[in-house]
Amino acid sequence: MDTELWQQVRKLFHDALELPEAERAAYLDQSCSDPTLRAEVESLLRFHDQGSDLMEDSPIKLLKDARSGQERDPWIGNFIGPYQVVAKVGEGGMGTVYRALRVEEQYLKQVAVKVIRPGISSSQHYLQRFRNERQIMASLDHPNIARLLDGGATSDGLPYFVMEFIEGQRIDDYCDQRKLSTAERLQLFRQVCGAVQYAHQRLVVHRDLKAGNILITENGVPKLLDFGIAKLLEPELFLQTTQVTGTLMKPMTPECASPEQFLGGTITTASDVYSLGALLYRLLTGHPPYRVEGRPLHELARAVSETEPLKPSQVIDRVEEETGDGGARVQLTPEYVSGLRDGDVEALRGRLSGDLDNILLKALRKEPERRYASVEQFSEDIGRHLDGMPVLARKDTIRYRTVKFVKRNRTGVAAGVLLLVVLLAGIATTSWQAHVARQQRTLAEQRFNDVRQLANSLVFDVDDAMADVPGTTAARRLLVDNAMRYLDSLAKEAKDDRSLQRELASGYLKLSDVQGSPYRANIGDTAGSMVNLRKAVAIREDLVREDPGNREDLFRLAVAYRRLGVMLVSTGELHPALDITQKGQTILEGLLQTEPRSFTLLDEMESIYETIGDIYGGNGLSANLGDTETALAYHRKALASAELRAQIAPGNVGALHGIGTYNIKVGDDLVKQGERAAALSSYNKALEIYKGLNAGGDSQRFQRQTSLLYTRIGDVHLMDGEPRSALADYIRAQEIAEKLAAADSQDALARSDATLGRGLLGKVYAELGQTEKGQAMLNNAIAALEDAVARDPQRTDAYRALGLFYMWRGQVREKTGAVEGAIADHQRNASLLERIYNADPKDVEARVTLAATRVKIGGLLAKKGNAGDAMQAYQNALPDLEPFTAEKPFNIEALYAAADAYAHIGELVQRQAESAPSSPHQLELWRGARSWYEKSSVTWRKVRNPGKMTPTGFRAGEPGKAEAGLAACDTALAGPGRGLAKNATP
Amino acid sequence: MSAPATSEVTRLLLRWTDGDKHALDDLLPLVYDELRRLARSYLSKERPGHTLQSTALVNEAYMRLVDQNVSWQSRAHFFGIAAQMMRRILVDHARARSAAKRGAGDFKVTLDEAMAISDARDVNVIALDSALNNLAKLDPQQSRIVELRFFAGLSIEETSQVLDVSPATVKRDWAMAKAWLAREMQG
Structure with missing residues (x-):
């Protein structure tokens, strides 16, 4: 319909509306000759007259109704981070799990979001547990474990994390509905074991394994969920056999909970073995190992910890009633459970009796150390059963035979096994026990592979898992050391x-x-x-x-x-x-x-560029060749590569970490080029990255980077003459560094960061006039570093740090007028630098810093009135500075120090000229002084944007001094009033 | 989330009233967010015994966002914008719900699919939006009247003020628009 026609319809409709219904037809007869037009108007009038509930309700009411259908959960329909919540899918003690969507362009991605319950979010205990779960999930990347995708905090500050959304069926329902045979159930169960074993290798114990936490997807893939009460094992515990301590009752699910969980004992990987046993018992027999329903908890606890469960082949004869899904009563009869499995009762009994009875009862032993030593072992035993091989599980205890075996074979591989067994007690104790009866040869071969596998798992999996966990350094050393000893001895046997x-x-x-x-x-x-x-x-x-x-x-x-x-x-x-x-x-x-575009190759490439950049011009605490420009070029190459990686894998933590790191290094190089504003912008880019990364987890590496970054920003502020801003930055840095050092007293790196930070704070306090406080902090830091150097004399970076502190303290002492003490400190620094320089005469950084220190000492000697020694010090320093004061490449420290030295020499010569008005050399002296000032002025002009401090932390000289000296010399050389002209005329 | 400064919204509103087209681009999201926020708070337990009339919501947004000394034209403009934004909020919400109900996996949502599986209510909102777009092609004024009357909850009087047409016209156009939309949506 065109608008002209519409306007006619509209007019007719409006007019007709004013008339009583009965008169409308007559009106239209009269006003409308076009039948199409008339039909349109009449149609609309009809719709008007019959009315409609369209737009009757207020839109707000529509919104409200839509909500009330969803139990009024405040999240539903709303956003948690970028995820729009659709429905609640589960609720636990700590958090609620929602199905949520993320809209990406036209596609929707379905995820599960777990958000902490608002009511408990104020409790540090729960917050910690919630974060703990998130951290655990982050460390697990396995096809049979629901994957962690993202995490963050809601706009109200509630933490949440995002997992892959698993659409599937509980493992027991899945098996029953498909009437899977015992063998099929065992196969499926073994996949679950793989996931649990994987978590154990990462020191994670699930603690709540049960049918409800294992979903099977449409494709038949099991997925392990809900690490809500999972626990990261203490490494110490990991090394010990289980021991029962009186702890509080932890959350658990009675049907699958182990005796130690009922009794409040220590939970280890063996507890998961038990829970898996209980789960398998249910899957294979349809019955729980202990009747749960209608029993008070204390009675159940007693049964679980004191009585043996019925053999699976016998339990199927029991008739029990229990509540199924949806509250319906289910009658468990021999016929019912067999019908869902292998057909008739006797077939099922035949399948279960013997091996499977033994396997299940072994997994369900009361004493953790008598169960399977690991989930892997449990699973392998099932595998052996399926392959028709003899299984480990036997009625009698094998402990006694084991001991005998070890005594008999205390050589070679067997001894290795023993040591590993000591190391891994509780995990690897008994995997070899069953082989006792077999021939030595097969055993030895298998041992070789087992040891190799265990050592590898220790070196790679366990150590990786522990590397970022504070407090684990000593345990890591023990683990790796032992594992290495094994690989070493094994390598001898297999050179080819x-x-x-x-x-x-x-x-x-x-x-x-x-x-x-x-x-x-x-x-x-x-x-x-x-x-x-x-x-x-x-x-x-x-x-x-x-x-x-x-x-x-x-x-x-x-x-x-x-x-x-x-x-x-x-x-x-x-x-x-x-x-x-x-x-x-x-x-x-x-x-x-x-x-x-290979991610891995790029990753390594940028590490190499970074290292080369560091060698050309590092951050001052490690040796470098002092070529900042080349360093900047390499660090930029590294940055570009990291940015490419982040483009290939958006959100990848490693790539982001790279971008952060290289921005820091580029910033460092820029500082040395005098480009402090550009440097600050690089630092801030890095800070943004790390803030993002810190929000995502608690890895100590990123925290360390954040701390170092604040230190650098403080340094720049100090160079710019803003000690107050610098103080705030250093304090931020120090808070993080101290926290990390406190978390692991064995961590040398964290300790040295904290020490360095104390020194920096001391320096800036002194700068702000709080001299005593500053000096005390510097003294404290110096004592700690002297200690560190004594303990590990190989570390030149510790020498450098110590030297820096001497230098800073020297400058503080100089400020307070303690000239002697200042000289002593600078000399201490000089002798450390000499040691470094002598070890590698190509270490430009050390050479220049040493020369700059000599210039400082010269200045102090001059202050003392010791002009001759001062001059000597300057003359000693200049040959180490002048090679690096060219236009390109230059070394910023060399420029500062040379400019300062020239001006000081000019001053000394000027004083000589002034003190000997009658000397015949006076004109020469003034000209000499002038030429030194001139050199100083020229050198200063090469320093882009001179700061109050040099990047290393020397107090910078004053460019004005050269100019003032030049002016004084010019006046003296030209001025007739000072007796100079008279002398100048022969 | 806090409301944007009154002065900011007022300034943009005045610029737009003066014919600055770009001002509208900046204004729309501010009004959208404020209405959305208000709608959420109306619906939550924060406000027991609240009214369910969108006119209250739009008026509150106006009170919060706009300096009360502005001219009647500016006021009219504000309500026009608010009505459009309420419409968008409702439609966005219905779309999101429809999409959410669609279920597992990654998939592409089309309007048809969304409608096939949603609540009747959501369908109504989405279909109404679509029909209203068609109506706007024939009669922009009627479409605006529907926005103001239904989405913003304005009365005949208020609508006539905002659009600067007689109440009688508003009344008749509203009746016709409803009839037209009902027919359109039925077919």
Whole structure:
């Protein structure tokens, strides 16, 4: 209909509306000749007359009605973060789980969101538990465990996390509905075991395994849910056999809870073994191991902890009634349960009696140490049963036979097993026990593989899991040390086994990490770390030599080179470090040519660029070649690579961490170039990244980065002459550093950060006029560092830090007029720097800092009136500074120090000129002074944007001093009034 | 979430009244958010015994967002915007609910699909929105009247003030629009 026609319809409709119904027809007869038009008007009038409930309700009421259908849950229909909540799917003690949607372009992604219950969110205890669950979920990445996708806090500050939404059926319903046979049920159950075993390897005990927490998807894939009461095992506990302590009753589900859960004992992986046993009992027989319904809890507790469950092959004869889903009563009869499984009662009984009776009763033993030692073992025994092999589970105790066996075979592999057994008591104790009856040879072979597997799982899985958990350093060392001893001895027996060689190389790297990685929590044994790194490199080089086309081996070699490079930097061997890291660079750049968007390759590539950048111009605490410009170029390359990674995998934590780190390094380089505003902007970019990452979890690495970042921002403020802002930044940094150090007293890195932070705070307090407080903090930090240096004399970075503190304290002392004390501190710094410099004469940073320190000492000597010594000090310093004061490349510290030294020399010469008005050399002296001032002025002009402090922390000289000196010299040289002209005329 | 400053909304409103088209782009989200926030608080337990009339909601938004000394034109403009935004809120909500009911997996939502599986109420809102778009092509004034009367809950009098047409016209146009929409949605 066009608008013209519409307007006619409208007019006719309006007019007709004013008339009584009876008169409308006559009106239309008269006013409308077009039958189409008339039909339209009449149709509308008809709809008008018959009325409609359209738009009768207020829209608000519509919204409200829509809600009331949904139990008025405040979240439903609303957003938790970016997720719109659709429906509640479950509720636990701590949180509620919702099905929610995230709209991405035109697609909707379905997720499960667990949000803490508002009522308990004020309790620190629950908040912690909630965060704990989130952290545990984050550490688990397994196809049979619901995956953690995201997390955050709602606009009201309630924490939540997001998991993959599993649409599926409880495992028991799934089995019954499909009438799965016993064998099929066992297969399915073994998959569940795999997931639980995986969690155990990451030190996570589920503690609430039951049918309701295991869903089977449409495709038949089991998914383990709800780690709400899961627990991260203490590593100490992990190493001990179970021990019962009187703790409070924890939340649990009675049907599957172990005796120790009923009795409030210590929960270990063995408790999950029990719960899995109870679950399997139910799946295979249709009955619970102990009747739960209608029994008071204390009675049930007694039954569970004192009586044996019926054998599965017998329990199927029982007739029980229980409440099924939806409240209906279900009659469990022999015919009913058999019908859902293997047909008739006798068939099922035959299937269960023997092996399966024994397996289930073993899993359900009261004493944790008498159950299967691990879920894996439980699952393998089921596997053996399915394969028709003899199973481990026997009625009698094997302990006694085991002991005898170990006594008989205290050599070679068997001894290894024993040691591991000690190490892993409670987990790996008995996997070999059953083989007692078999021949020695098979046993030895199998042991070899078991040990290898366990050692690997320790070195890689367990250690990775513990690396980011504060307080675990000592345990990590113990674990890795022992595991390595094994691989070492095994390697001797299998020299030609390439895969074993690879494992060995990775093991050495890992051990080296724990001993002394400069980047992560470590136990401060640099020398040991270096030895293991070199072992790893040697093995990797051999592997590549034997098969130069193997990309994986090439890649691993590059990693090992870079790691060795990093370690060499921390011991001050810069040129070897550069050489070896560049070998890695060549390999990686070659590999990237064929796969330019490989996430893993890019990841390593940027670490290499970063390391090379650090070697050219690091952050001042580690040795470097003092070439900031080249450093900046490499750090930018690394940043670009991290940004590419973040583009390939949006939200990837590693890539984001990279972007953060390289922004910091780029910022550091910019500071040295005098570009402090640009540097601050890089730092702030990094800070944003880490704020995001910290919100996502509690990894100590990111917290450390945040702390370091605040320190740097403080440094820039100090250079800009804003000590108050600097103080605020340092305090923020220190709060984090102290927290990390307190969390793990064994962590050398965290300790040194905290110490460094105390020194910085001392420095800035002194700067703000609180000299005493500042000095006390500096003294405290110095004492701690002197201690650290004494304990690990290999660490030149500790020397550097200590030197810095001497320097800062010297400057504070100078400010208070304690000139002697100031000189002593600077000299202490100088002698440390000399040691570093002598160890590697190419260490430009050390060389320049040493010279700058001499300039400082010169200034103090001049202050004391000791002009001759002062001059000597300046003259000693200049040859180490002048090579680095060229336009390009320059070293910022060298520029500051040289400019200062020139002005000081000018001053000394000027004073000589002034004090000897009658000297025949007076004109020469004034000209001399002028030329030194001139040099100072020229040098100052090369310092872009001079600050109050140098990046290293020397108090910077005054550019004005050169200009004032120049003016004084010019006046003297030109002025007739000062007797100069008279002398100048022969 | 706090309400945007009164002065900000007033300033944008005046600029728009003066013919600055861009001001509207900035204004719409502010009004949308405020109405949404108010709607949520009306529906939550925060306000026992609340009214379910959207006119109260729109009026409250007006009180909160706009300096009360503005001219009647600006006031009219505000209600026009608020009515549009209420419509959008309701439709967005119905769409989201329809989509949510669709169930598992990643999928593409079309209007047809959404309507096939939703509550009658949600369908009504979505279908009404679509019919109203068609009506606007034929008669923009009637479509605005529906927005003001239904979505913003304004009376005949108020609507006539906002649109600057006689109450009698509003009344007749409202009747015709309802009839037309009822027919459109039935078919």
